[in-house]
Amino acid sequence: MKLYIYDHCPFCVKARMIFGLKNIPVELIVMMNDDEQTPVRLIGQKMAPILMKADGSCMPESLDIVHYIDESDRSPLLTGAVNPAIGDWLRRVNGYINKLLIPRVAEAPFAEFATPQARQYFINKKQATYGDFAELKQHAPGLIKNISDDLRKLDDLIVKPNAVNGELSLDDIHLFPLLRSLSLVAGVEYPSRVADYRDNMAKQTQVNLLSSVAA
Structure with a gap:
């Protein structure tokens, strides 16, 4: 496949x-x-x-x-119940997080931006949606504070480092990608349970974090 x-x-x-x-x-x-x-x-x-x-x-x-x-193998892994509090947390954070993430994504060394034309295509599309990147960057310190505050709230919701609710569920499929994207942002403060969960899920899923290119 x-x-x-x-x-x-x-x-x-x-x-x-x-x-x-x-x-x-x-x-x-x-x-x-x-x-x-x-x-x-x-x-x-x-x-x-x-x-x-x-x-x-x-x-x-x-x-x-x-x-x-x-x-596909009739042995599903995502059998755990979802927690409505995780969905509420994601909805709140998704209301503002792209204003912090997208300007950094546009500058990062992702393979899909290997040509100047590909990178500019992304910039043009996203600035049309979110606004001028230079202006968004001016708001970054406040947004970093907001997400750090929200991560402290998330910390209370994490049951186990290998599954947010204690058993793998769709909440993990929705939560880890956001935390992975956040690893591109320098200066975000991670409480211990959030950090342990993020790092463990990266290993379990074999999806690399972006900390090495954080800005």
Whole structure:
């Protein structure tokens, strides 16, 4: 199987997680960010991730891929109950976090930005959505304080470092990608349980953190 992704993309991380958790081999193919032709050829529109199955058919949508792979061997891993408090926490944080993350993503050495044209394509698209990156960066200190405060609230919700609710569930699929993205931001303060959970999930899912290129 092949999984077409962007390395920075949290939705792509969701799809990558289930392969790592189940130790199922998959070929990762990083598309250039300005490559519209490949996803359109595969599924008719520009989006990621895209799973190409063994029979050559293609499946978009991260959660559809997660469910398909999790149930493919009839031994699903994501059997735990979800905690509404995790969903509430994610909704609150997702209301502002991209204003902190996106300008940093645009400057980071991701493979999908290997050409100047691919990087500029991303910048143009995201500035149209979120506003001028230079202006967003001026608000970064306040946003870093906000997320550090919210991470302290998350710390109280983490039951175990290998599963946020004690047993692997969709909450893990939604939570870890955000924490992985946050590892791109220098200066964020992580309480111990959040840090342990993030680091452990990176190992379990075989998805690298971004701390080495944090800015």
